[in-house]
Amino acid sequence: MEERITREELLEKLFNDDYEKLKGKKLRLTRVRVPGKSLDFAHVITPSDPAVYQNLALNIGVHEGEDHTGESIGIMRVTPWEAIVVATDVAVKAADVQVGFMDRFSGALIILGGLSQVMTAVEEVVKFFRDELHFDVCEIHKS
Incomplete structure (x- = not known):
């Protein structure tokens, strides 16, 4: 009778054998990320300390000299990263918010404005990505 091994056992054996052969040799590791279609972070905060805005660098560049103390901050992250451009477009069209930061190379977006705005x-971005683009989306967290 033929002995069957599980997939986990097979993977463990393959990785263990490779590891044993590579011991003591120079290794080069490559990090590969295969992004899915997901909006995996949506958070809204209302900080009262100006240091929060300064540490997020929301007081430099195009926002230099502005005081955002008391404004809410919406933070989102999307993969694929380029989709953050769409999220930004939806956000600024949905409410009276300013773009504090947008990075199409990491999929990060920070928006600023009044809490309700x-x-x-953020709600409209999550809804658009879920209903129109069929992305996996997270729940919105607020603190």
Whole structure:
């Protein structure tokens, strides 16, 4: 009778054998990321300390000299990263918010504005990505 091994046992054996052969040799590791279609972070905060805005660098560049103290901050992250451009477009069209930061190379977006405006913008982005683009989306967290 033929002995069957599980997939996990097979993978463990393959990796163990490779590891034993590579011991003591120089290794080069490559990190590969295969992004899915997901909006995996949506958070709204209302900080009261100006240090929060300064540490997020929301007081430099195009926002230099502006005081955002008391405004809410919406933070989102999307993969594929380029889709953050779409999220930004949806957010600024959905509510009276400013773009604090957008990075198409990491999929990060920070928006600023009043609490109700930021909540509306984040809700509309999540809804658009879920219903129109069929992305996996997370729940919106608020603190």
